[in-house]
Amino acid sequence: MSLACASCPVRDSAACSVLSDEERGALSKAGRTRTLKRGELLFAAGDEQTACATLVTGALKVCAHDREGHEQILSLVHPSGFIGEMFAPFAHHDVVALTDSQLCTFARVDMERAIEDYPALARALLRRSQEDLHSARTLIELTAHGTAEARLAALLYDFSRAASKSPCHPASHFELPLTRGELANMAGLTIETVSRKLGELEKSGTIRRIGKRGIELIDPAHLQALSGSAEA
Amino acid sequence: MSLACASCPVRDSAACSVLSDEERGALSKAGRTRTLKRGELLFAAGDEQTACATLVTGALKVCAHDREGHEQILSLVHPSGFIGEMFAPFAHHDVVALTDSQLCTFARVDMERAIEDYPALARALLRRSQEDLHSARTLIELTAHGTAEARLAALLYDFSRAASKSPCHPASHFELPLTRGELANMAGLTIETVSRKLGELEKSGTIRRIGKRGIELIDPAHLQALSGSAEA
DNA sequence: CGGTTCTTTGAAGGTGATCAATAGAGGTGG
DNA sequence: CCACCTCTATTGATCACCTTCAAAGAACCG
Numbered sequence: 007m008s009l010a011c012a013s014c015p016v017r018d019s020a021a022c023s024v025l026s027d028e029e030r031g032a033l034s035k036a037g038r039t040r041t042l043k044r045g046e047l048l049f050a051a052g053d054e055q056t057a058c059a060t061l062v063t064g065a066l067k068v069c070a071h072d073r074e075g076h077e078q079i080l081s082l083v084h085p086s087g088f089i090g091e092m093f094a095p096f097a098h099h100d101v102v103a104l105t106d107s108q109l110c111t112f113a114r115v116d117m118e119r120a121i122e123d124y125p126a127l128a129r130a131l132l133r134r135s136q137e138d139l140h141s142a143r144t145l146i147e148l149t150a151h152g153t154a155e156a157r158l159a160a161l162l163y164d165f166s167r168a169a170s171k172s173p174c175h176p177a178s179h180f181e182l183p184l185t186r187g188e189l190a191n192m193a194g195l196t197i198e199t200v201s202r203k204l205g206e207l208e209k210s211g212t213i214r215r216i217g218k219r220g221i222e223l224i225d226p227a228h229l230q231a232l233s234g235s236a237e238a
Numbered sequence: 239m240s241l242a243c244a245s246c247p248v249r250d251s252a253a254c255s256v257l258s259d260e261e262r263g264a265l266s267k268a269g270r271t272r273t274l275k276r277g278e279l280l281f282a283a284g285d286e287q288t289a290c291a292t293l294v295t296g297a298l299k300v301c302a303h304d305r306e307g308h309e310q311i312l313s314l315v316h317p318s319g320f321i322g323e324m325f326a327p328f329a330h331h332d333v334v335a336l337t338d339s340q341l342c343t344f345a346r347v348d349m350e351r352a353i354e355d356y357p358a359l360a361r362a363l364l365r366r367s368q369e370d371l372h373s374a375r376t377l378i379e380l381t382a383h384g385t386a387e388a389r390l391a392a393l394l395y396d397f398s399r400a401a402s403k404s405p406c407h408p409a410s411h412f413e414l415p416l417t418r419g420e421l422a423n424m425a426g427l428t429i430e431t432v433s434r435k436l437g438e439l440e441k442s443g444t445i446r447r448i449g450k451r452g453i454e455l456i457d458p459a460h461l462q463a464l465s466g467s468a469e470a
Numbered sequence: 471c472g473g474t475t476c477t478t479t480g481a482a483g484g485t486g487a488t489c490a491a492t493a494g495a496g497g498t499g500g
Numbered sequence: 501c502c503a504c505c506t507c508t509a510t511t512g513a514t515c516a517c518c519t520t521c522a523a524a525g526a527a528c529c530g
Contacts, residue, residue: 068375070375070379070468071468072379072383072466072467072468073466073467073468074466076383078378078379078382078383080375080378080379081375091368091372092364092365092368093364093365093368093369094368094372098372098375099375121361121364122357122361125354125357125360128357128360128361128364129353129354129360131364132324132325132353132360132363132364132367133324133325135364135367135368135371136323136324136325136326136367137325138371139367139370139371139374140323140326140330142371142374142375142378143300143302143312143313143330143331143374145378146310146312146374146377146378146381147302147304147310147312149378149381149382149426150310150381150423150424150426151304151308151310151426153485153486154485154486185507185508185509186508186509186510187508187509191382192382194381194382194383194426195486195487196486196487196488197508197509197510198486198487198488198509198510198511199485199486199487200509201509201510201511202486202510202511204510205510205511217495218494218495218508218509234304234305234306235304235305236302236303236304236305385517385518386517386518417476417477418476418477418478419476419477427518427519428518428519428520429476429477429478430477430478430479430518430519430520431517431518431519433477433478433479434478434479434518436478437478437479449527450476450477450526450527
């Protein structure tokens with residue numbers, strides 16, 4: 007294997023985990039590892055020769071830009087996530103590293119062939135795509151309604167669950183992969199409002215800020231209540 | 239064939255269009271047609287025995303509800319669209335008919351079997367799922383930023399393109415499948431603001447309202463300019 | 471025609487955006 | 501090691517926009 011699949015941290019969770027060792031070995035020959043530093047661009051909107059990739063370590067954001075250059079974050083990608091618009095003639099969005107990251111990249115033609123050769127891979131990608139769809143809809147739910155406080159609470163609660171290993175219980179401490187500006191962007195607010203509301207959440211004893219990026223959940227139930235979410 | 243595939247209006251565009259006639263015939267034996275009247279529920283959030291469906295005629299909305307009962311529209315489904323969370327243990331969202339609709343429904347187990355038996359179907363659903371993902375992200379882009387006018391303009395422009403047969407040029411006249419309240423919901427605004435802004439768009443000569451649901455685009459370029467979108 | 475629902479229009483108030491300045495963190499080079 | 505610079509975050513004051521509350525008008529259906 008040209009890629010270090012044997013020691014890959016996402017070998018049991020990425021899309022390729024459904025392949026047998028031989029199949030995975032064959033696919034890995036077509037792939038290339040790549041490392042990105044924080045802020046580096048993986049794919050650019052408009053690229054015609056788009057590739058796909060599985061994120062191994064780090065974090066990415068998928069974002070659009072309006073014609074005035076304002077950025078809108080559409081999705082975050084965590085390890086074992088798959089990125090790539092395999093059926094579009096060109097990439098619609100930029101993909102940027104939020105932190106230093108490692109990936110497996112594949113040329114589009116190779117991935118197309120792999121999907122035809124390995125039906126299980128197509129099913130795995132279908133499953134992943136539907137999960138991405140669900141995440142996108144969750145983000146719609148967060149940003150469409152409610153006050154600034156509710157949106158921020160919902161976003162933080164969502165992140166705390168993403169950071170947790172158990173799917174239901176939120177992590178009590180986590181590091182935001184985002185700057186304040188990116189947080190504001192996702193919540194549809196301004197930096198200043200986010201800063202103020204975080205301060206209020208801290209004063210009310212709901213969270214505690216640790217350094218610039220760290221968040222400790224002191225009262226997760228209250229955070230969830232503020233978010234107005236319908237989850238149990 | 240138990241379903242009228244031969245005369246189905248979406249036989250060349252739905253996911254099942256990738257199947258051969260015999261394959262489609264076999265699948266259709268497992269499916270059932272269903273008609274819904276405006277407002278009827280197809281799937282309810284929390285349903286454990288979820289099914290899937292292809293929309294043949296009409297229009298659907300996918301929506302979530304927060305604990306106070308407020309609805310949030312997450313997606314619209316047009317004919318040939320596929321609905322169903324095939325990998326989730328239960329449905330996350332309600333699916334409701336916006337107008338009288340016809341569908342082909344399939345039990346989950348039958349669709350799972352079909353995906354395994356017909357790899358081309360899995361690929362078709364993957365493609366469709368990625369398109370749905372792109373639509374969801376477009377909606378995020380619409381609702382996250384900009385003024386009320388920009389959001390409404392973007393939404394209307396999006397609908398006009400969906401109503402058009404040619405993928406790029408907007409339809410000059412179309413019927414909204416949504417009430418004012420649903421429009422407001424999708425744009426993240428109130429009914430009153432939508433009503434006011436529609437009035438302003440009409441006074442400025444950008445659109446014309448025809449009856450309660452009809453919209454005529456008088457100045458599509460201006461509408462697009464107001465939307466702040468990055469499209470060419 | 472009366473009832474219900476949806477839409478339009480009006481006036482007041484609040485929430486978050488904007489503008490502006492300060493403070494802190496991280497990095498580089500002297 | 502510290503000075504310096506840049507980038508990010510916090511805090512404050514003002515204002516505009518949208519929401520909220522309220523009522524009247526229009527469409528639909530019995």
